[in-house]
Amino acid sequence: xxxxxxxxxxxxxxxxxxxxxxxxxxxxxxxxxxxxxxxxxxxxxxxxxxxxxxxxxxxxxxxxxxxxxxxxxxxxxxxxxxxxxxxxxxxxxxxxxxxxxxxxxxxxx
Amino acid sequence: xxxxxxxxxxxxxxxxxxxxxxxxxxxxxxxxxxxxxxxxxxxxxxxxxxxxxxxxxxxxxxxxxxxxxxxxxxxxxxxxxxxxxxxxxxxxxxxxxxxxxxxxxxxxxxxxxx
Numbered sequence: 263x264x265x266x267x268x269x270x271x272x273x274x275x276x277x278x279x280x281x282x283x284x285x286x287x288x289x290x291x292x293x294x295x296x297x298x299x300x301x302x303x304x305x306x307x308x309x310x311x312x313x314x315x316x317x318x319x320x321x322x323x324x325x326x327x328x329x330x331x332x333x334x335x336x337x338x339x340x341x342x343x344x345x346x347x348x349x350x351x352x353x354x355x356x357x358x359x360x361x362x363x364x365x366x367x368x369x370x371x
Numbered sequence: 372x373x374x375x376x377x378x379x380x381x382x383x384x385x386x387x388x389x390x391x392x393x394x395x396x397x398x399x400x401x402x403x404x405x406x407x408x409x410x411x412x413x414x415x416x417x418x419x420x421x422x423x424x425x426x427x428x429x430x431x432x433x434x435x436x437x438x439x440x441x442x443x444x445x446x447x448x449x450x451x452x453x454x455x456x457x458x459x460x461x462x463x464x465x466x467x468x469x470x471x472x473x474x475x476x477x478x479x480x481x482x483x484x485x
Contacts, residue, residue, distance in 0.1 A: 266413065292470040304461060304476035305414070312471065349413070353470040358429070361413030 264288045266362035268350050273368045274340055282335045282348050282365045290355020296324050296335045297349040299364065305349055308335070337367075345369045373398045375477035377462050383483045384452055392447045392480050394462030400475070402468045403445040404429070405437065407458040408479075414461065420445055421468045452484040 266286045274280040286294070293312040297305035311317055311326035311333060323336040335348055347364040354360055375396045384390055396403065404419040406429075416429030420439040434456055436448040445464075449456060460480045465472040 295473070302479075304478055305474075306476070307473035310471055310473065351414075357468060357470060358416065359474075361415070363411055363413045 264354065264360050266350055266352060266360055268348075268362040268365045270363070271366045271368065273370060274337075276340055276342060276369055276371050278340050279336065279338050280340060280367065282337070282350075282367065284333045284335070284350035284362055286331050286333070286350070286352045286360075286362075288352045288354040288360055291328060292353035292355065292357065294324075294326055294333050294353075295349075295351045295359070296322075296333075297351065299347045299349055301346070308348075340369050342369050342371070373475075375462055375464055375475050377460075377477035377480050379480060380478060381481050383485065385485050386453055387451050390449050390452060390482075392449075392460060392462075392482070394445045394447065394477055395443050396445075396464040396475070397443065398464065398466075398475065399442065400464035400466050401442070402465045402472070403439065404463045404474070405435070405445070405447050406461045406463065407431065407456075408461060409458050417447070417460075419468075452482075454484050456482065457484045458482060 296308040299305040309324040316325045321338045326333045347366045349364045350362040378393045401422045405417040406414040415431045418437040420426045462477040463474040465474045
């Protein structure tokens with residue numbers, strides 16, 4: 263079966279760095295997405311990785327290792343507005359997007 | 372403003388009463404999709420459409436219907452809603468079905484079936 267695993271919840275302090283991990287087992291791979299979803303709102307796109315390595319975009323970076331079936335999202339200089347759920351999703355060989363359950367990130371002052 | 376709109380945003384209904392949730396995008400996107408989101412579960416795809424008059428089942432299509440008669444609209448139809456269809460529903464669109472395209476989501480429709 264297809265499976266995407268993320269921690270259910272994480273807590274971090276304002277100004278700190280946090281890493282949210284995602285492991286996947288899917289039938290094929292055509293890229294991995296990270297989305298941010300604030301409570302009660304729609305998901306919004308953060309990043310897309312299809313090649314191994316680190317992609318940096320401002321305070322957010324996303325890493326991919328296809329051989330390990332592993333990705334992480336790195337958030338630096340955390341702000342209170344970063345409190346949200348972070349969703350990992352993989353495009354499989356059937357061009358279907360498989361979603362993880364999301365990681366709820368709580369930022370404390 | 373480029374956006375995906377859904378209506379209604381909130382709906383409480385009773386078992387068996389047919390309903391339609393509308394979805395419209397103004398970005399000329401080819402690909403549209405419907406998801407449901409339940410606590411503790413990831414987004415699950417209900418149906419998707421790669422273009423006008425082309426629709427396919429996603430992971431959880433039972434109890435739902437869709438149509439794509441125009442490029443901009445992709446309504447979700449529940450012919451006979453049941454309580455297990457109580458959920459948060461999102462419509463999404465992307466330029467094409469190519470994997471690298473981000474999806475743009477509507478604001479969501481919270482449906483309660485009594």
